[in-house]
Amino acid sequence: MLSGGVIMDVVTPEQAKIAEDAGACAVMALERVPADIRRDGGIARMSDPDMIEGIKAAVTIPVMAKVRIGHFVEAQIIQSLGVDFIDESEVLTPADEAHHIDKFKFVIPFVCGATNLGEALRRISEGAAMIRSKGEAGTGNIVEAVRHLRSILGDIRRVGQADSAELFDWAKQLQAPLPLVQELAETGRLPVPLFCAGGIATPADAALAMQLGAEAVFVGSGIFKSDEPGPRARAIVEATTHFEDADVLAKVSRGLGAPMTGIGMDEINQRYAERGW
Amino acid sequence: MNIGILALQGAFAAHEQAFSDLGVSVTRVKTPADLAGVDALVLPGGESTTMSMLLDSSGLRTPLEIRLHDGFPVFGTCAGLIMLSSDIKDGRRDQRPLGALSVTVRRNGYGRQIDSFETPIIVDDGAQQIEMNGVFIRAPRIEEVGSNVVVLSMANNDPVLVRQGNVLAATFHPELGGNGYVHQLFLEIVEEIESPRHSKMVRN
Numbered sequence: 001m002l003s004g005g006v007i008m009d010v011v012t013p014e015q016a017k018i019a020e021d022a023g024a025c026a027v028m029a030l031e032r033v034p035a036d037i038r039r040d041g042g043i044a045r046m047s048d049p050d051m052i053e054g055i056k057a058a059v060t061i062p063v064m065a066k067v068r069i070g071h072f073v074e075a076q077i078i079q080s081l082g083v084d085f086i087d088e089s090e091v092l093t094p095a096d097e098a099h100h101i102d103k104f105k106f107v108i109p110f111v112c113g114a115t116n117l118g119e120a121l122r123r124i125s126e127g128a129a130m131i132r133s134k135g136e137a138g139t140g141n142i143v144e145a146v147r148h149l150r151s152i153l154g155d156i157r158r159v160g161q162a163d164s165a166e167l168f169d170w171a172k173q174l175q176a177p178l179p180l181v182q183e184l185a186e187t188g189r190l191p192v193p194l195f196c197a198g199g200i201a202t203p204a205d206a207a208l209a210m211q212l213g214a215e216a217v218f219v220g221s222g223i224f225k226s227d228e229p230g231p232r233a234r235a236i237v238e239a240t241t242h243f244e245d246a247d248v249l250a251k252v253s254r255g256l257g258a259p260m261t262g263i264g265m266d267e268i269n270q271r272y273a274e275r276g277w
Numbered sequence: 278m279n280i281g282i283l284a285l286q287g288a289f290a291a292h293e294q295a296f297s298d299l300g301v302s303v304t305r306v307k308t309p310a311d312l313a314g315v316d317a318l319v320l321p322g323g324e325s326t327t328m329s330m331l332l333d334s335s336g337l338r339t340p341l342e343i344r345l346h347d348g349f350p351v352f353g354t355c356a357g358l359i360m361l362s363s364d365i366k367d368g369r370r371d372q373r374p375l376g377a378l379s380v381t382v383r384r385n386g387y388g389r390q391i392d393s394f395e396t397p398i399i400v401d402d403g404a405q406q407i408e409m410n411g412v413f414i415r416a417p418r419i420e421e422v423g424s425n426v427v428v429l430s431m432a433n434n435d436p437v438l439v440r441q442g443n444v445l446a447a448t449f450h451p452e453l454g455g456n457g458y459v460h461q462l463f464l465e466i467v468e469e470i471e472s473p474r475h476s477k478m479v480r481n
Contacts, residue, residue: 001322001414002323004285004289004323005324021371025323025324060368060369061327237331240286241285245307
Protein backbone atom coordinates (compact mmCIF):
# COMPACT_ATOMS: atom_id res chain seq x y z
CA MET A 1 0.00 0.00 0.00
CA LEU A 2 3.10 2.21 0.10
CA SER A 3 3.70 1.99 -3.64
CA GLY A 4 4.00 5.29 -5.47
CA GLY A 5 4.47 7.06 -2.15
CA VAL A 6 7.08 8.85 -0.06
CA ILE A 7 8.20 7.64 3.37
CA MET A 8 9.75 10.48 5.35
CA ASP A 9 12.21 10.46 8.28
CA VAL A 10 10.90 12.48 11.22
CA VAL A 11 12.37 13.10 14.68
CA THR A 12 9.48 14.89 16.44
CA PRO A 13 5.65 14.71 16.43
CA GLU A 14 5.64 18.18 14.84
CA GLN A 15 7.74 16.95 11.93
CA ALA A 16 5.48 13.92 11.62
CA LYS A 17 2.47 16.22 11.23
CA ILE A 18 4.28 18.25 8.57
CA ALA A 19 5.09 15.03 6.73
CA GLU A 20 1.51 13.76 6.90
CA ASP A 21 0.11 17.11 5.77
CA ALA A 22 2.54 17.09 2.84
CA GLY A 23 1.19 13.72 1.70
CA ALA A 24 3.70 11.22 3.10
CA CYS A 25 2.37 7.64 2.86
CA ALA A 26 4.31 6.72 6.03
CA VAL A 27 6.85 8.21 8.43
CA MET A 28 10.06 6.76 9.83
CA ALA A 29 10.38 7.65 13.51
CA LEU A 30 13.96 8.12 14.65
CA GLU A 31 15.98 10.19 17.11
CA ARG A 32 18.42 11.70 14.64
CA VAL A 33 18.27 11.91 10.87
CA PRO A 34 21.20 10.15 9.13
CA ALA A 35 23.02 13.44 8.41
CA ASP A 36 23.18 14.09 12.18
CA ILE A 37 24.16 10.49 12.98
CA ARG A 38 27.00 10.92 10.52
CA ARG A 39 28.06 14.23 12.07
CA ASP A 40 27.80 13.10 15.69
CA GLY A 41 29.45 9.70 15.33
CA GLY A 42 29.23 7.18 18.18
CA ILE A 43 26.84 4.25 18.35
CA ALA A 44 23.43 4.74 16.76
CA ARG A 45 20.67 2.61 18.31
CA MET A 46 16.91 2.07 18.28
CA SER A 47 14.95 5.19 19.31
CA ASP A 48 13.45 5.73 22.74
CA PRO A 49 9.97 4.09 22.88
CA ASP A 50 8.53 7.35 24.30
CA MET A 51 9.70 9.21 21.23
CA ILE A 52 8.22 6.57 18.90
CA GLU A 53 4.91 6.57 20.82
CA GLY A 54 4.76 10.36 20.49
CA ILE A 55 5.07 10.15 16.73
CA LYS A 56 2.55 7.29 16.54
CA ALA A 57 0.05 9.42 18.44
CA ALA A 58 0.59 12.43 16.17
CA VAL A 59 -0.32 10.89 12.79
CA THR A 60 -2.85 8.52 11.20
CA ILE A 61 -0.48 7.16 8.53
CA PRO A 62 1.77 4.11 9.10
CA VAL A 63 4.82 4.57 11.32
CA MET A 64 8.10 2.75 10.76
CA ALA A 65 11.05 2.50 13.14
CA LYS A 66 14.67 1.41 12.67
CA VAL A 67 16.52 -1.34 14.48
CA ARG A 68 20.18 -2.30 14.25
CA ILE A 69 21.17 -5.05 11.82
CA GLY A 70 20.89 -8.36 13.68
CA HIS A 71 19.44 -6.80 16.85
CA PHE A 72 16.35 -8.97 17.16
CA VAL A 73 15.58 -7.74 20.67
CA GLU A 74 15.24 -4.17 19.43
CA ALA A 75 12.84 -5.60 16.83
CA GLN A 76 10.85 -7.42 19.55
CA ILE A 77 10.53 -4.11 21.42
CA ILE A 78 9.48 -2.16 18.32
CA GLN A 79 6.89 -4.82 17.50
CA SER A 80 5.47 -4.66 21.03
CA LEU A 81 4.98 -0.89 20.56
CA GLY A 82 2.59 -1.60 17.69
CA VAL A 83 4.76 0.15 15.10
CA ASP A 84 3.61 -0.71 11.56
CA PHE A 85 6.92 -1.61 9.86
CA ILE A 86 10.48 -2.31 11.03
CA ASP A 87 13.50 -1.10 9.07
CA GLU A 88 16.54 -3.29 9.80
CA SER A 89 18.86 -0.47 8.92
CA GLU A 90 22.51 0.04 8.10
CA VAL A 91 22.13 3.66 9.23
CA LEU A 92 22.25 2.38 12.81
CA THR A 93 25.40 0.67 14.11
CA PRO A 94 25.19 -3.08 13.35
CA ALA A 95 24.72 -5.40 16.33
CA ASP A 96 25.78 -8.58 14.54
CA GLU A 97 28.60 -8.89 12.01
CA ALA A 98 27.36 -12.11 10.42
CA HIS A 99 23.61 -12.45 10.88
CA HIS A 100 20.57 -10.43 10.02
CA ILE A 101 17.31 -10.84 11.97
CA ASP A 102 15.18 -13.93 11.26
CA LYS A 103 12.26 -11.84 10.13
CA PHE A 104 9.87 -14.79 9.85
CA LYS A 105 9.67 -14.75 13.65
CA PHE A 106 7.82 -11.43 13.57
CA VAL A 107 4.25 -10.49 12.71
CA ILE A 108 4.92 -6.99 11.42
CA PRO A 109 6.64 -6.57 8.06
CA PHE A 110 10.31 -5.66 7.66
CA VAL A 111 12.00 -3.45 5.11
CA CYS A 112 15.72 -4.07 4.51
CA GLY A 113 18.40 -2.32 2.49
CA ALA A 114 20.36 -3.82 -0.40
CA THR A 115 23.16 -2.65 -2.66
CA ASN A 116 22.84 -5.48 -5.18
CA LEU A 117 20.56 -8.32 -6.20
CA GLY A 118 22.27 -10.98 -4.07
CA GLU A 119 21.86 -8.89 -0.94
CA ALA A 120 18.21 -8.21 -1.81
CA LEU A 121 17.48 -11.94 -2.29
CA ARG A 122 19.27 -12.86 0.96
CA ARG A 123 17.11 -10.36 2.85
CA ILE A 124 13.97 -11.74 1.17
CA SER A 125 15.02 -15.28 2.12
CA GLU A 126 15.19 -14.09 5.74
CA GLY A 127 11.65 -12.76 5.52
CA ALA A 128 11.94 -9.11 4.40
CA ALA A 129 8.60 -7.89 3.00
CA MET A 130 10.13 -4.91 1.21
CA ILE A 131 13.55 -4.06 -0.16
CA ARG A 132 15.02 -0.59 -0.48
CA SER A 133 18.15 0.24 -2.36
CA LYS A 134 20.54 1.56 0.32
CA GLY A 135 22.09 4.54 -1.38
CA GLU A 136 24.26 6.47 1.07
CA ALA A 137 22.10 7.89 3.84
CA GLY A 138 22.71 11.38 5.19
CA THR A 139 24.66 12.63 2.18
CA GLY A 140 21.98 14.29 0.06
CA ASN A 141 23.86 12.66 -2.83
CA ILE A 142 21.81 10.45 -5.14
CA VAL A 143 24.79 8.77 -6.84
CA GLU A 144 24.92 5.67 -4.63
CA ALA A 145 21.15 5.11 -4.78
CA VAL A 146 21.40 5.18 -8.57
CA ARG A 147 24.30 2.74 -8.49
CA HIS A 148 22.38 0.31 -6.28
CA LEU A 149 19.10 0.55 -8.19
CA ARG A 150 20.90 0.03 -11.51
CA SER A 151 22.78 -2.93 -10.08
CA ILE A 152 19.64 -4.63 -8.70
CA LEU A 153 17.40 -3.93 -11.69
CA GLY A 154 20.15 -4.61 -14.24
CA ASP A 155 20.86 -8.03 -12.72
CA ILE A 156 17.12 -8.81 -12.61
CA ARG A 157 17.04 -8.20 -16.37
CA ARG A 158 20.16 -10.34 -16.88
CA VAL A 159 18.78 -13.22 -14.79
CA GLY A 160 15.64 -13.01 -16.92
CA GLN A 161 17.77 -13.74 -19.99
CA ALA A 162 19.53 -16.75 -18.46
CA ASP A 163 18.62 -20.33 -19.34
CA SER A 164 17.76 -22.87 -16.65
CA ALA A 165 21.32 -24.25 -16.39
CA GLU A 166 22.77 -20.77 -15.98
CA LEU A 167 20.45 -20.07 -13.05
CA PHE A 168 22.50 -22.46 -10.86
CA ASP A 169 25.54 -20.31 -11.50
CA TRP A 170 23.57 -17.11 -10.92
CA ALA A 171 22.46 -18.45 -7.51
CA LYS A 172 26.10 -19.22 -6.68
CA GLN A 173 27.34 -15.82 -7.87
CA LEU A 174 24.58 -13.96 -6.07
CA GLN A 175 24.96 -16.11 -2.93
CA ALA A 176 21.19 -16.38 -2.96
CA PRO A 177 18.78 -19.33 -2.66
CA LEU A 178 18.21 -21.08 -6.00
CA PRO A 179 14.38 -21.16 -5.72
CA LEU A 180 14.31 -17.37 -5.36
CA VAL A 181 16.60 -16.98 -8.38
CA GLN A 182 14.40 -19.33 -10.42
CA GLU A 183 11.28 -17.44 -9.38
CA LEU A 184 12.95 -14.16 -10.34
CA ALA A 185 13.83 -15.55 -13.78
CA GLU A 186 10.24 -16.68 -14.24
CA THR A 187 8.50 -13.45 -13.18
CA GLY A 188 11.13 -10.86 -14.10
CA ARG A 189 10.67 -9.08 -10.78
CA LEU A 190 11.46 -9.35 -7.10
CA PRO A 191 8.73 -11.15 -5.11
CA VAL A 192 8.46 -8.05 -2.86
CA PRO A 193 8.30 -4.31 -3.67
CA LEU A 194 11.57 -2.48 -4.42
CA PHE A 195 11.87 1.02 -2.98
CA CYS A 196 14.71 3.55 -3.14
CA ALA A 197 16.49 5.21 -0.20
CA GLY A 198 19.66 7.09 0.63
CA GLY A 199 20.49 10.50 -0.81
CA ILE A 200 17.19 11.78 -2.21
CA ALA A 201 17.12 15.56 -1.67
CA THR A 202 15.04 17.04 -4.51
CA PRO A 203 11.85 16.31 -6.44
CA ALA A 204 14.04 15.47 -9.44
CA ASP A 205 15.97 12.90 -7.36
CA ALA A 206 12.70 11.20 -6.40
CA ALA A 207 11.52 11.13 -10.03
CA LEU A 208 14.90 9.74 -11.12
CA ALA A 209 14.55 6.84 -8.68
CA MET A 210 11.01 6.17 -9.90
CA GLN A 211 11.97 6.32 -13.59
CA LEU A 212 14.82 3.90 -12.93
CA GLY A 213 12.23 1.45 -11.55
CA ALA A 214 11.74 2.08 -7.81
CA GLU A 215 8.15 1.65 -6.60
CA ALA A 216 8.35 4.22 -3.78
CA VAL A 217 10.99 6.41 -2.14
CA PHE A 218 12.36 7.04 1.34
CA VAL A 219 13.55 10.56 2.09
CA GLY A 220 15.68 10.86 5.19
CA SER A 221 17.69 13.98 5.86
CA GLY A 222 16.63 15.57 2.55
CA ILE A 223 13.44 17.13 3.90
CA PHE A 224 14.12 18.35 7.41
CA LYS A 225 17.71 19.41 6.62
CA SER A 226 16.44 21.74 3.89
CA ASP A 227 15.35 25.37 4.21
CA GLU A 228 11.61 24.79 3.80
CA PRO A 229 10.67 21.24 4.82
CA GLY A 230 6.90 21.50 4.29
CA PRO A 231 6.91 22.75 0.68
CA ARG A 232 9.85 20.48 -0.21
CA ALA A 233 8.10 17.43 1.26
CA ARG A 234 4.97 18.18 -0.72
CA ALA A 235 6.96 18.77 -3.92
CA ILE A 236 8.71 15.40 -3.50
CA VAL A 237 5.32 13.68 -3.03
CA GLU A 238 4.01 15.24 -6.24
CA ALA A 239 7.21 14.38 -8.11
CA THR A 240 6.95 10.74 -6.98
CA THR A 241 3.41 10.50 -8.40
CA HIS A 242 4.00 12.45 -11.62
CA PHE A 243 7.52 11.09 -12.10
CA GLU A 244 7.23 10.84 -15.87
CA ASP A 245 5.69 14.28 -16.42
CA ALA A 246 8.50 16.83 -16.88
CA ASP A 247 6.04 19.75 -16.85
CA VAL A 248 4.82 18.81 -13.39
CA LEU A 249 8.40 18.19 -12.24
CA ALA A 250 9.43 21.66 -13.45
CA LYS A 251 6.47 23.22 -11.67
CA VAL A 252 7.04 21.53 -8.32
CA SER A 253 10.82 22.10 -8.39
CA ARG A 254 10.41 25.90 -8.23
CA GLY A 255 10.88 28.10 -5.18
CA LEU A 256 11.70 25.43 -2.61
CA GLY A 257 14.61 27.29 -0.99
CA ALA A 258 17.96 25.58 -0.53
CA PRO A 259 18.11 21.78 -0.41
CA MET A 260 20.37 20.13 2.17
CA THR A 261 23.98 20.95 1.38
CA GLY A 262 25.06 17.36 0.90
CA ILE A 263 28.44 15.67 0.76
CA GLY A 264 30.53 14.01 -1.93
CA MET A 265 31.43 10.34 -1.59
CA ASP A 266 35.16 11.17 -1.31
CA GLU A 267 34.41 13.40 1.71
CA ILE A 268 33.00 10.65 3.91
CA ASN A 269 34.97 8.10 5.87
CA GLN A 270 32.15 5.73 6.78
CA ARG A 271 29.94 4.18 4.11
CA TYR A 272 26.78 2.91 5.75
CA ALA A 273 25.93 0.91 2.61
CA GLU A 274 28.86 -1.42 3.36
CA ARG A 275 27.10 -2.57 6.53
CA GLY A 276 25.03 -5.70 5.95
CA TRP A 277 26.03 -9.14 4.74
CA MET B 278 -14.79 -0.30 -22.55
CA ASN B 279 -11.83 1.63 -21.20
CA ILE B 280 -11.20 1.02 -17.50
CA GLY B 281 -9.04 3.59 -15.73
CA ILE B 282 -7.17 3.19 -12.47
CA LEU B 283 -6.32 6.12 -10.26
CA ALA B 284 -2.51 5.92 -10.09
CA LEU B 285 -1.68 8.75 -7.71
CA GLN B 286 -0.39 6.44 -4.97
CA GLY B 287 -1.07 2.94 -3.70
CA ALA B 288 -1.77 -0.58 -4.91
CA PHE B 289 -2.70 0.21 -8.50
CA ALA B 290 -0.35 -2.43 -9.95
CA ALA B 291 -2.19 -5.26 -8.13
CA HIS B 292 -5.50 -4.10 -9.63
CA GLU B 293 -3.92 -3.98 -13.08
CA GLN B 294 -2.90 -7.60 -12.62
CA ALA B 295 -6.39 -8.60 -11.43
CA PHE B 296 -7.98 -7.06 -14.54
CA SER B 297 -5.26 -8.46 -16.75
CA ASP B 298 -6.12 -11.95 -15.43
CA LEU B 299 -9.65 -11.31 -16.73
CA GLY B 300 -8.26 -10.26 -20.12
CA VAL B 301 -8.94 -6.55 -19.58
CA SER B 302 -6.25 -3.88 -19.86
CA VAL B 303 -6.50 -0.72 -17.80
CA THR B 304 -5.23 2.85 -18.21
CA ARG B 305 -3.44 4.69 -15.44
CA VAL B 306 -5.12 7.96 -14.53
CA LYS B 307 -3.07 10.82 -13.10
CA THR B 308 -4.43 13.91 -14.90
CA PRO B 309 -7.82 15.37 -15.95
CA ALA B 310 -6.96 14.44 -19.57
CA ASP B 311 -6.42 10.79 -18.52
CA LEU B 312 -9.76 10.83 -16.70
CA ALA B 313 -11.60 12.18 -19.74
CA GLY B 314 -10.43 9.16 -21.73
CA VAL B 315 -11.84 6.41 -19.50
CA ASP B 316 -15.35 4.94 -19.08
CA ALA B 317 -14.91 3.77 -15.49
CA LEU B 318 -12.42 4.26 -12.67
CA VAL B 319 -10.85 2.10 -9.97
CA LEU B 320 -9.70 3.82 -6.77
CA PRO B 321 -7.08 1.52 -5.21
CA GLY B 322 -5.82 0.99 -1.69
CA GLY B 323 -2.98 3.13 -0.38
CA GLU B 324 -2.97 6.11 1.97
CA SER B 325 -6.21 8.05 1.63
CA THR B 326 -4.61 11.20 3.08
CA THR B 327 -1.91 11.11 0.38
CA MET B 328 -4.35 10.36 -2.44
CA SER B 329 -6.77 13.02 -1.26
CA MET B 330 -4.03 15.67 -1.36
CA LEU B 331 -2.90 14.53 -4.82
CA LEU B 332 -6.49 14.52 -6.07
CA ASP B 333 -6.56 18.26 -5.37
CA SER B 334 -3.09 19.13 -6.65
CA SER B 335 -3.55 17.19 -9.89
CA GLY B 336 -6.81 18.99 -10.69
CA LEU B 337 -8.68 15.66 -10.76
CA ARG B 338 -11.14 16.29 -7.94
CA THR B 339 -13.59 18.61 -9.72
CA PRO B 340 -13.92 16.66 -13.00
CA LEU B 341 -14.22 13.43 -11.00
CA GLU B 342 -16.98 14.90 -8.80
CA ILE B 343 -18.87 16.04 -11.90
CA ARG B 344 -18.67 12.60 -13.50
CA LEU B 345 -19.66 10.86 -10.24
CA HIS B 346 -22.72 13.07 -10.12
CA ASP B 347 -23.64 11.77 -13.59
CA GLY B 348 -23.37 8.09 -12.62
CA PHE B 349 -19.72 7.39 -13.52
CA PRO B 350 -18.99 3.75 -12.58
CA VAL B 351 -16.30 3.51 -9.91
CA PHE B 352 -14.78 0.71 -7.83
CA GLY B 353 -12.99 1.59 -4.59
CA THR B 354 -10.98 -0.71 -2.35
CA CYS B 355 -9.74 0.16 1.14
CA ALA B 356 -8.46 3.76 0.84
CA GLY B 357 -10.46 4.05 -2.39
CA LEU B 358 -13.65 3.30 -0.43
CA ILE B 359 -12.68 5.96 2.12
CA MET B 360 -12.34 8.54 -0.65
CA LEU B 361 -15.72 7.60 -2.18
CA SER B 362 -17.55 7.71 1.18
CA SER B 363 -19.78 10.49 2.48
CA ASP B 364 -18.26 10.75 5.96
CA ILE B 365 -14.73 9.93 7.18
CA LYS B 366 -13.95 9.34 10.86
CA ASP B 367 -10.32 9.67 12.04
CA GLY B 368 -9.28 11.31 8.78
CA ARG B 369 -6.90 14.20 8.39
CA ARG B 370 -8.69 17.45 9.22
CA ASP B 371 -8.62 18.76 5.64
CA GLN B 372 -9.48 15.39 4.05
CA ARG B 373 -12.66 15.74 1.99
CA PRO B 374 -14.53 12.64 0.76
CA LEU B 375 -16.07 12.50 -2.72
CA GLY B 376 -19.50 11.67 -1.29
CA ALA B 377 -20.47 9.14 -3.98
CA LEU B 378 -21.19 6.34 -1.50
CA SER B 379 -23.51 6.96 1.47
CA VAL B 380 -21.43 5.30 4.15
CA THR B 381 -19.73 6.50 7.30
CA VAL B 382 -16.29 4.95 7.45
CA ARG B 383 -13.60 4.92 10.13
CA ARG B 384 -10.00 4.95 8.90
CA ASN B 385 -7.87 2.14 10.37
CA GLY B 386 -11.12 0.96 11.97
CA TYR B 387 -9.67 -2.46 12.82
CA GLY B 388 -6.37 -1.11 14.15
CA ARG B 389 -2.81 -0.81 12.90
CA GLN B 390 -0.65 -2.99 10.64
CA ILE B 391 -0.20 -5.58 13.40
CA ASP B 392 -4.00 -5.99 13.56
CA SER B 393 -4.29 -6.73 9.82
CA PHE B 394 -6.08 -10.02 9.17
CA GLU B 395 -7.58 -12.40 6.61
CA THR B 396 -11.07 -13.82 6.79
CA PRO B 397 -13.40 -15.64 4.36
CA ILE B 398 -15.80 -13.39 2.44
CA ILE B 399 -19.06 -14.87 1.15
CA VAL B 400 -21.21 -13.15 -1.45
CA ASP B 401 -24.69 -14.49 -2.21
CA ASP B 402 -25.68 -13.28 -5.68
CA GLY B 403 -29.09 -14.99 -5.56
CA ALA B 404 -28.03 -17.90 -7.74
CA GLN B 405 -25.03 -19.12 -5.78
CA GLN B 406 -22.68 -18.40 -2.92
CA ILE B 407 -19.24 -17.17 -3.93
CA GLU B 408 -16.48 -17.49 -1.36
CA MET B 409 -13.16 -15.65 -1.45
CA ASN B 410 -10.32 -14.78 0.87
CA GLY B 411 -10.63 -11.28 2.32
CA VAL B 412 -7.33 -9.50 3.03
CA PHE B 413 -7.76 -6.58 5.45
CA ILE B 414 -4.69 -4.32 5.80
CA ARG B 415 -5.11 -1.36 8.15
CA ALA B 416 -8.62 -1.60 6.78
CA PRO B 417 -11.37 0.98 7.11
CA ARG B 418 -14.52 -0.07 8.97
CA ILE B 419 -17.96 0.86 7.67
CA GLU B 420 -19.94 2.14 10.65
CA GLU B 421 -23.15 3.29 8.97
CA VAL B 422 -24.73 2.69 5.58
CA GLY B 423 -27.36 4.85 3.88
CA SER B 424 -30.74 3.39 2.86
CA ASN B 425 -29.71 3.42 -0.82
CA VAL B 426 -26.64 1.26 -0.20
CA VAL B 427 -26.85 -2.49 -0.90
CA VAL B 428 -24.63 -4.58 1.37
CA LEU B 429 -23.30 -7.46 -0.75
CA SER B 430 -21.26 -9.08 2.00
CA MET B 431 -20.69 -8.88 5.73
CA ALA B 432 -17.71 -10.13 7.74
CA ASN B 433 -17.37 -9.97 11.52
CA ASN B 434 -20.76 -8.20 11.58
CA ASP B 435 -19.50 -5.30 9.43
CA PRO B 436 -20.40 -4.52 5.81
CA VAL B 437 -17.27 -5.25 3.73
CA LEU B 438 -18.57 -5.17 0.13
CA VAL B 439 -21.21 -2.61 -0.81
CA ARG B 440 -22.87 -1.18 -3.90
CA GLN B 441 -24.81 2.01 -4.51
CA GLY B 442 -25.89 2.31 -8.12
CA ASN B 443 -22.72 2.35 -10.20
CA VAL B 444 -20.46 2.63 -7.16
CA LEU B 445 -18.89 -0.64 -5.95
CA ALA B 446 -16.60 -0.65 -2.92
CA ALA B 447 -14.79 -3.05 -0.60
CA THR B 448 -13.05 -2.47 2.72
CA PHE B 449 -10.78 -5.43 1.93
CA HIS B 450 -8.41 -6.08 -1.01
CA PRO B 451 -10.05 -8.30 -3.66
CA GLU B 452 -7.02 -7.57 -5.88
CA LEU B 453 -4.82 -9.51 -3.44
CA GLY B 454 -5.40 -13.23 -3.45
CA GLY B 455 -8.98 -12.84 -4.65
CA ASN B 456 -10.67 -15.04 -7.22
CA GLY B 457 -11.51 -12.22 -9.66
CA TYR B 458 -15.20 -12.23 -8.69
CA VAL B 459 -15.36 -8.62 -7.47
CA HIS B 460 -13.43 -7.31 -10.49
CA GLN B 461 -15.76 -9.29 -12.78
CA LEU B 462 -18.74 -7.80 -10.95
CA PHE B 463 -17.41 -4.31 -11.63
CA LEU B 464 -16.90 -5.12 -15.33
CA GLU B 465 -20.55 -6.24 -15.46
CA ILE B 466 -21.69 -2.95 -13.91
CA VAL B 467 -19.73 -1.06 -16.58
CA GLU B 468 -21.05 -3.29 -19.38
CA GLU B 469 -24.60 -2.83 -18.14
CA ILE B 470 -24.24 0.92 -18.57
CA GLU B 471 -22.59 0.72 -21.96
CA SER B 472 -25.13 -1.62 -23.57
CA PRO B 473 -28.01 -2.27 -21.22
CA ARG B 474 -29.89 -4.63 -23.56
CA HIS B 475 -26.97 -6.79 -24.60
CA SER B 476 -25.12 -7.13 -21.36
CA LYS B 477 -26.07 -10.78 -20.91
CA MET B 478 -24.71 -11.64 -24.33
CA VAL B 479 -21.49 -9.79 -23.68
CA ARG B 480 -21.08 -11.56 -20.42
CA ASN B 481 -21.52 -14.97 -21.95
